[in-house]
Amino acid sequence: METFVLASGSPRRRELLERLQVKFRVQEAGIVESFVEGAAPDRVVMELSWRKADAVAKNIGDRAVVLGADTVVAVENKILGKPSNGEEALSMLKALRGRIHHVYTGITLCFPVNTTYIQAYERTEVSMAMVPDELLEWYVATGEPMDKAGAYGIQGKGALLVDRIQGDYWNVVGLPLYKLEQTLQSTGRSLRWYMGA
Numbered sequence: 188m189e190t191f192v193l194a195s196g197s198p199r200r201r202e203l204l205e206r207l208q209v210k211f212r213v214q215e216a217g218i219v220e221s222f223v224e225g226a227a228p229d230r231v232v233m234e235l236s237w238r239k240a241d242a243v244a245k246n247i248g249d250r251a252v253v254l255g256a257d258t259v260v261a262v263e264n265k266i267l268g269k270p271s272n273g274e275e276a277l278s279m280l281k282a283l284r285g286r287i288h289h290v291y292t293g294i295t296l297c298f299p300v301n302t303t304y305i306q307a308y309e310r311t312e313v314s315m316a317m318v319p320d321e322l323l324e325w326y327v328a329t330g331e332p333m334d335k336a337g338a339y340g341i342q343g344k345g346a347l348l349v350d351r352i353q354g355d356y357w358n359v360v361g362l363p364l365y366k367l368e369q370t371l372q373s374t375g376r377s378l379r380w381y382m383g384a
């Protein structure tokens with residue numbers, strides 16, 4: 188049986204796979220996450236997820252399947268990654284409040300045995316309430332926004348900012364589990380293969 192390898196340092200992605208009792212190894216890709224200004228978000232997340240999976244797949248044996256993922260927030264043709272400081276986090280949150288944005292997660296599965304890969308992405312619509320400055324300032328001061336695309340975590344205190352979503356919740360948290368299963372199934376596999384008894 189192939190070993191399932193998660194090419195990610197994200198604790199969220201790890202937790203989501205653990206919830207499903209998937210047996211996997213973690214190997215961080217350590218790539219630089221840069222993207223071209225003006226690029227389409229679906230292209231960006233698939234490209235970055237590919238870079239992560241490919242970096243790990245190159246250093247792993249044949250009997251593995253490597254999963255890379257990347258999440259960004261898109262608002263009015265602008266892509267928001269992770270904020271680099273509190274000030275940037277606050278300005279991202281101000282750009283998101285009172286309107287709808289989309290969260291994109293791209294996934295790439297690499298199969299080193301025959302150097303092939305397969306990609307997909309998922310998009311979820313998120314509505315952030317028209318919350319006051321004071322709430323956003325408090326939220327930034329909690330530190331939670333710092334390692335998250337769009338400067339919020341829907342699964343944490345950021346839940347106080349989001350009034351509605353449409354689509355896959357897990358995609359917002361960083362891994363579209365249903366899409367992942369569909370993508371694995373298109374290769375004749377299933378996440379169920381890698382779960383404990």
Ligand SMILES: Cc1cn([C@H]2C[C@H](O)[C@@H](COP(=O)(O)OP(=O)(O)OP(=O)(O)O)O2)c(=O)[nH]c1=O
Binds near residue numbers: 198200259335341345
């Ligand atoms: C919008 C949103 C993002 N996020 C997170 C998911 C991702 O971990 C992160 C976006 O950064 P990513 O670059 O996708 O992932 P990462 O840097 O955490 O991990 P790695 O590159 O090693 O795989 O934002 C949340 O946890 N909750 C949310 O509501």
